[in-house]
Amino acid sequence: MKVRAIDCPNCGGSVELRGYSHSLSAVCIQCLTVIDTSHPQLTILKQFQDANRVRPLLPLGSRGRFGGKLFEIIGMQERQIMVDGTTYSWQEYLLFNPYAGFRYLSVYRGHWNFIEPAKGLPETTTRYLGKPALKYQGETYRHFQTAEAETSFAMGEFPWKLEVGQKVTVKDYIAPPKLLSEEITPDEVTYSVGTYQTGEEIAKAFALTTPLSLASGVFANQPAPAANLGSTWSTFVLLLVGLFVLSIFLKVISRNEVVFDQRLHYSSADKESAKVTDIFELKGRTSNVEIESETDLLNDWMYLDMSLINTETGQAWDFGREVSYYSGTDSDGRWTEGNPKVSVNIPSVPSGKYYLRIDPDMSDDAGLHSASYTIKVTRDVPKFWLLWLAIPLLMLPALWRTIKRGTFETQRWAESDYATSSSSSDDDDD
């Protein structure tokens, strides 16, 4: 890019101009005088205070590639707004390409935006999610903040007549990662569209060897993590459908076969309480066995000490269950306690021939205790509790993303005109 040099009319220092005839004002880097470069007779417009001098993150003359086009930084200004008594400032870089024209690059606390002039006027549309909105190129932008921005410092050259303390009303509308800015002066209204960029993207665009400072906080148009919550929840719903299909499949293929059903009797007068059942066969794959006991107990209890024993291998599953059932009437009316029926689920039992060893026990107090009970053994009973347990586990990622997104959006909008409470100290200006 061709560079032209002029002498500062204030200090005589050399001022480089890279913007061809587009530059209407330039700032002398030595004395911070704003020079009117729109005509050969260079005149002084204003002068910035040296106390306001800031060091740009990207030096003038740096070249960066955006959208395949090479742009050079020819100007930088620091702008600031005041919200609730707090000053927030950011840097704006003016980029120039002789064929593509001007673009802007803004940075606030490590959050970058590549800004282009809007192609056409946005349209005012109905409120969107409770906020005023603009429609631009088919996308709805929500109002985020309105503030009066002031230029507090500038260096380089600009295609407008720069004024110290120049103020414009800025209305920002967002549709992350886009930001639509409406800048209002007494003479005109201009629109520009920014696209959020990370520090890594900017460093890559300018081929920087040292990394830029990390972003802190959440910026207005910063893309949210888990941006598409709709597809996340759609995934959950589809997985849920898969779970139900799996449940139906398992229900259909399960044997659910009663392999033993016998009525037995026990009396505390029996000399030998323990007994064994006939041999029954458990067929099919390794799966569960459900053993149900139903008694005719009334105001009594019975303990069933049982073992399921494989006749061939001797492998045994021992288990015990108490069955008790009491009922009566008192001043509150009729009451019952316990259940005369109990069931046990034995998981992962291989196929083979089995029998049950049953050793009942009842109260050994005075008097005869006896009970009849049935033992029913069912092979491969569908139990869906593992699948039901999978439902909350399936929901966890979607819930986590929703909470994360909600927290992020709360942080985002805390910096807007719609904050529900004042900004946290973490979000204070540097």
Add this chain to the structure above:
Amino acid sequence: MTNLFLGNLKYWLYGLTLLGGAGVAEWRGYSFTSINEHQVAPKSVRDNPGAYRSHYSTYTRYSGGK
């Protein structure tokens, strides 16, 4: 549809692994319950069932009822 899968690839992997695990566990009849003791019973149990002492045979009960 492609975005639904690719945009949530980790979620799909997690979900399908979970479904697969739950399905296999259900298929094999697994359970978290640890009430069952596995041991080898002697051949004589059928002849003398009273001699066999299972893990639960020492049960003592506190009588309930209202």
